[in-house]
Amino acid sequence: MKSIEWRENGVRILDQTRLPGEVRYRLLSSVEEVAEAIKRLEVRGAPLIGVTAAYGIALAAVKHTGDRESLKNELIRSSEILVNTRPTAVNLRWAVERMMQVYHASSHLELDAIRERLVAEARRMEEEDLHQNMRIGELGADLLPEDARVLTICNAGALATCGHGTALGLVRSAFSRGRVKKVWACETRPVLQGSRLTVWELAEDEIPVTLITDNMAGYVMRSGQVDVVVTGADRIAANGDTANKIGTYGLAVLAHHHRIPFIVAAPFSSIDLSIPDGEKIPIEFRDPDEVRKVGGLLITLPEAEVLNPAFDVTPGELITAIVTERGVARPPYLSSLANLNKKGREESYEL
Numbered sequence: 001m002k003s004i005e006w007r008e009n010g011v012r013i014l015d016q017t018r019l020p021g022e023v024r025y026r027l028l029s030s031v032e033e034v035a036e037a038i039k040r041l042e043v044r045g046a047p048l049i050g051v052t053a054a055y056g057i058a059l060a061a062v063k064h065t066g067d068r069e070s071l072k073n074e075l076i077r078s079s080e081i082l083v084n085t086r087p088t089a090v091n092l093r094w095a096v097e098r099m100m101q102v103y104h105a106s107s108h109l110e111l112d113a114i115r116e117r118l119v120a121e122a123r124r125m126e127e128e129d130l131h132q133n134m135r136i137g138e139l140g141a142d143l144l145p146e147d148a149r150v151l152t153i154c155n156a157g158a159l160a161t162c163g164h165g166t167a168l169g170l171v172r173s174a175f176s177r178g179r180v181k182k183v184w185a186c187e188t189r190p191v192l193q194g195s196r197l198t199v200w201e202l203a204e205d206e207i208p209v210t211l212i213t214d215n216m217a218g219y220v221m222r223s224g225q226v227d228v229v230v231t232g233a234d235r236i237a238a239n240g241d242t243a244n245k246i247g248t249y250g251l252a253v254l255a256h257h258h259r260i261p262f263i264v265a266a267p268f269s270s271i272d273l274s275i276p277d278g279e280k281i282p283i284e285f286r287d288p289d290e291v292r293k294v295g296g297l298l299i300t301l302p303e304a305e306v307l308n309p310a311f312d313v314t315p316g317e318l319i320t321a322i323v324t325e326r327g328v329a330r331p332p333y334l335s336s337l338a339n340l341n342k343k344g345r346e347e348s349y350e351l
Helices: 031-039 046-063 068-083 090-106 111-141 167-176 193-204 214-222 248-257 333-346
Strands: 004-007 010-014 025-028 148-152 180-186 209-212 228-231 235-237 242-245 262-265 311-314 321-324 327-329
Touching: 004 046, 004 111, 010 046, 025 031, 031 046, 031 068, 046 068, 046 090, 046 111, 068 090, 068 111, 090 111, 111 167, 111 262, 111 321, 111 327, 148 167, 148 214, 167 180, 167 193, 167 228, 167 262, 180 193, 180 214, 193 209, 209 214, 214 248, 228 248, 242 248, 248 262, 248 311, 321 333, 327 333
Parallel strands: 148 180, 148 228, 180 209, 228 262, 262 321
Antiparallel strands: 004 010, 010 025, 235 242, 242 311, 321 327
């Protein structure tokens, strides 16, 4: 099922806050509704919120009732609204900037032509994301041992992208080759993307999956039941430091201690070579009630002080490999990621 789809009168999304209990689609009719859906995690995952933001820009242009001169101000306003929704995932800003580049290159055209180009670019980004995920899966599957028992956190699957997925795309591709024996899915407190989304996705594809609480990861590693850890990424710095869902850093430390490979799978648009290391990655802090409550039920004092960072940063030295559609980067990441960036500029690669 599609996580996002362009419609003539809006952007149709799968509301992921309802899963797995209810499969419900929503039609977003304004850039404000798109921004709110991103904030509320109705759409989530770095690649998907990038494409969603791109469609938000296209929607703003389609809905604009003013003249060509006022469209520029409307798109700038819309860009600011979207970029400010979630600060950690670089894909969102990357997508908005790409859409604005298309606008500036088309601003001399008639309004209908500008709208057509923006919609076409957002659709192109959706198609690219799916092709990139398939390529990530193809390259990443080669890194897994036979009968791999894979541990993952959060959801970096088809629901977090426009199809197939990054970390789970790697698992899907490896499973289709008979290389995956089972998946351990961390529940991913506090929003439970692992238990609600990853388990559901894998079960739909009949991939063996076992759900564990986040604090059971050390147990299954020490008991010899994990061969590799695979995660997605929301932003990767030039030195390989990687921001991902809170709890990822702890998994990387555990994997390092138990000598288990730790693999990150992400599109190259998640790599931010403008920042040298993870210290420069902005971390989003979310509503304390996400921790105080589970399923709307209060599990602590209503006034309990809460720290709720949505992401943490895993140092590059704890990461065995970073798989992108352009190739696999290995330490030292300052040079390997720079080489993949150069490759993307100088040659066209097969998707």
